[in-house]
Amino acid sequence: MGFSKLCIVLFTLQTLVAMALTQPIDQKTAIFREYIGAENNTVKFADVPINPHVEFHYILAFAIDYTTSSSPSPTDGKFNAFWDTYNLTPSKVSLVKNQHSNVKVALSLGGDSVGKQYCNFSPSSVDSWVSNAVSTLTNIIQEYQFDGIDIDYEHFHADPETFAECIGKLITTLKHNGVISFASIAPFEDDEVQRHYLALWKSYGHIIDYVNFQFYAYDKGTTVSQFMNYFQTQSSNYKGGKILVSITTEGSGGLSPENGFFTACNRLKMEGKLHGIFIWSADDSKASGFRYERQSQALLAVPHLQYSV
Numbered sequence: 001m002g003f004s005k006l007c008i009v010l011f012t013l014q015t016l017v018a019m020a021l022t023q024p025i026d027q028k029t030a031i032f033r034e035y036i037g038a039e040n041n042t043v044k045f046a047d048v049p050i051n052p053h054v055e056f057h058y059i060l061a062f063a064i065d066y067t068t069s070s071s072p073s074p075t076d077g078k079f080n081a082f083w084d085t086y087n088l089t090p091s092k093v094s095l096v097k098n099q100h101s102n103v104k105v106a107l108s109l110g111g112d113s114v115g116k117q118y119c120n121f122s123p124s125s126v127d128s129w130v131s132n133a134v135s136t137l138t139n140i141i142q143e144y145q146f147d148g149i150d151i152d153y154e155h156f157h158a159d160p161e162t163f164a165e166c167i168g169k170l171i172t173t174l175k176h177n178g179v180i181s182f183a184s185i186a187p188f189e190d191d192e193v194q195r196h197y198l199a200l201w202k203s204y205g206h207i208i209d210y211v212n213f214q215f216y217a218y219d220k221g222t223t224v225s226q227f228m229n230y231f232q233t234q235s236s237n238y239k240g241g242k243i244l245v246s247i248t249t250e251g252s253g254g255l256s257p258e259n260g261f262f263t264a265c266n267r268l269k270m271e272g273k274l275h276g277i278f279i280w281s282a283d284d285s286k287a288s289g290f291r292y293e294r295q296s297q298a299l300l301a302v303p304h305l306q307y308s309v
Contacts, residue, residue, distance in 0.1 A: 030053065030054040030055060030300040030301060031244065032051070032056050032276060033058075033059055033210075033276065034056075034058055034059065034278065034281065034285075034293065035060075035061045035108065035278070035281040037060045037088045038062060038111065038281060038283060039281070039284070043282050043283050043286045044088070044092070045058060045093075046096070047282070048285075049294050049297070051300075051301050052102055053102075053301035054102065054297050054300045054301050055104070056102050056103045056297075057103075057104050057105070057106055057147075057278075058104075059105075059108050059278075060083045060105065060107050061083055061281070062109065062111040062119075062152065063081055063109050064082045064109070064110060065077050065080075065109075065132070065133065065136075066082075066119065068080050076123060077123065077128065077130065077133035077136070077166075078135075078136050090144045090145065093146070094145055104148065105144070105146050107140065107148075107149050108151075108152045108186070109137075109149060109151055109152060109153065110152045110153035111153075111154070118154075119153070120156060121153040121155065122158065123158055123162060126166050130166055133166075133170050134174065137149070137170070137174065137179075138174070138177070138179050147180065147181055147182065148180045148181060148184070148209070149171070149174065151171075151183070151185045151186065151200075152185075154193060160196045160198075163200060164196070164199040164204065167185075167204070168203055171183045171204065171207050171208070175207060182209040184208065184211065184212050185197055185201075185210075185211055186212040187211070187214070188214035189234075194237070198238075205240065205241060208241065209242065210242050210276070211238045211241045211242060211244065213234050213243055213245075214246060214280070215227065215230060215231075215245055215246045215255065216248035216252065216254030216255075218253060218254050220253040220256075221259070222255040222259070223255070223260070224259070224260040224264045224267075226255070227255040231273070242276070244275055244276040245261075245276075245277055246277065246278045247277075248280045248281075248284070249279060249280070249281070249285040250280070262295060265296075269299070
């Protein structure tokens with residue numbers, strides 16, 4: 001290659017890099033999500049750093065179809081707010097969305113526990129549960145101006161097919177009515193959990209926008225190599241889905257940042273497989289100043305460039 005041709009190639013590369021750094025990031029490939037409000041430790045939307053170059057989703061945890069009494073019991077799809085409603089109010093949702101055009105807010109349903117017991121998915125029938133859920137959730141979503149819902153049931157008093165029909169019809173109806181614009185599910189590696197979510201995915205995967213797979217539910221001490229294998233397995237299970245990778249800032253399990261989480265993310269990014277990152281949760285991250293939230297968003301905001309010269 002002659003000197004003049006080499007100069008042209010170098011100039012072209014330099015121009016491409018400059019253009020990439022000044023162009024808006026494709027929002028669809030840079031999604032960061034954060035659960036918030038489950039532990040009632042006064043964390044606020046304004047506490048969490050927001051990078052303007054990613055699509056940022058707060059996910060309030062949780063709305064649960066249980067009574068709010070001292071001994072909660074199932075309500076067959078009639079949902080109540082169990083998140084920190086004192087600090088995470090409708091006016092605060094409106095404020096953070098007005099201040100940040102890249103922010104959306106979702107509502108997570110279910111969770112691991114309610115009070116001192118497991119939160120069980122306990123419908124009386126598909127029709128009754130869906131009817132009650134659509135009615136109560138529509139009221140909550142419209143009051144708070146939520147943009148989407150997240151499904152995070154982890155215990156079940158119903159078979160996988162009933163779960164699939166209830167959740168699938170709920171998402172379908174809310175989307176059809178224009179109440180929500182997106183929906184996600186939050187499974188993890190557990191036989192019972194996977195049976196239910198894979199049944200849902202088989203019948204209704206086409207209406208589910210994100211899979212918030214709880215990779216932090218794997219064993220503590222997970223290695224980068226193991227994580228990459230886990231990601232491949234779940235990508236096969238939820239074929240065609242946008243699988244988001246995850247960490248927990250409570251340190252309970254999975255591949256930690258100290259052991260190479262961001263190394264794994266970079267590998268997936270290089271392969272064009274990093275659809276987004278989510279963190280459980282803002283409540284736990286508050287004490288350490290949201291270090292990993294900043295790092296995750298910075299990684300997502302940088303485009304991965306491939307050149308053919």
